Amino acid sequence: MLNVQIDTVRDFEKFVLRDINEFKKLGFVFTSYKQWETKYSQQNKELLEKSKQEKEELYRQHIIYEYSNLRERLIPTRPREIIYSKNFIINPKYKEGLKNLETKIQNGEDLTTHLSRRIFQADFSDGLLFDFGIYHLHLGILPDKNHPKLVQGYKDVLFAVFTDDKAFFIRIDDHRNWTNLDLLKTVQEEFPQILEK
Numbered sequence: 001m002l003n004v005q006i007d008t009v010r011d012f013e014k015f016v017l018r019d020i021n022e023f024k025k026l027g028f029v030f031t032s033y034k035q036w037e038t039k040y041s042q043q044n045k046e047l048l049e050k051s052k053q054e055k056e057e058l059y060r061q062h063i064i065y066e067y068s069n070l071r072e073r074l075i076p077t078r079p080r081e082i083i084y085s086k087n088f089i090i091n092p093k094y095k096e097g098l099k100n101l102e103t104k105i106q107n108g109e110d111l112t113t114h115l116s117r118r119i120f121q122a123d124f125s126d127g128l129l130f131d132f133g134i135y136h137l138h139l140g141i142l143p144d145k146n147h148p149k150l151v152q153g154y155k156d157v158l159f160a161v162f163t164d165d166k167a168f169f170i171r172i173d174d175h176r177n178w179t180n181l182d183l184l185k186t187v188q189e190e191f192p193q194i195l196e197k
Contacts, residue, residue: 013060013064016063016064016067017060017063019067020063020067023067023070023122027120027149028070028120028121028122029120029121029122030063030066030067030122030123031062031063031066031122031123033056033059036059036062036063037055037059040058040062066122066123067122069122069123069124069125070122072129072130073115073116073119073124073126073129074112074115074119075111075112075115075135075162076164077108077109077110077111078108078164078165079105079106079107079108079165080105080106080108080162080163080165080166080167081106081165081166081167082102082105082106082166082167082169083166083167083168083169083191084169085168085169085170085171085186085190085191086190087171087186088169088170088171088172089171089172090172091156091172093154094139094154094156094172096141097138097139097140097141097151097154098139098158098172100141101114101137101139101158105167111137113149113150113151114137114138114139114150114151115135115136115137115138115150116136117144117146117147117150117153119150120149128183132183132184132187133161133194134159134160134161134170134183134184134187135159135160135161135162136157136158136159136160136175137157137158137160138150138151138152138153138154138157138158139151139154139156139157139158139172140152140153140154153175154175155174155175156172156173156174156175157172157173157175158171158172159171159172159173159183161187161191161194163194168187168190168191168194170183170186170187171183171186
């Protein structure tokens, strides 16, 4: 009889670690082992008593968390229909940038260049996205001087929600408008189906 042993957890870890290496090649930054060890040994003195093998296991768990966090913040590339809120207003200043973004969304192109200035930091937590499922996208056309891999940022951004086949445009508003519950209210009143998630 053939004896086959399968370790799905280890196989998953190997897959994730390979994918992390691919992300790194694209410029995404993950916490290094040394950074992690320094930070968490200051917060948790018990870490200092653990063996090297135990620390490496904890670090792998941490890096997999960062990977999941990053994946959650990226918008999968697939064509989507755009649906606008009833009160969606296009500021002429952003007309060209919005048109560019609309075309990318409808064609299913990569939207990473329009995302948060901190999208390349795998450990960054986007409160607006994680709490309400609302993305903010920048409406520039040219590369940003401070973030050349991203489009130019402005004071205002597009607030939107993405599902598998649709992009719901809530409004263009001040970038600092993170905690404005009117965003969620618009979603609740006009697109209640996406709150089921």
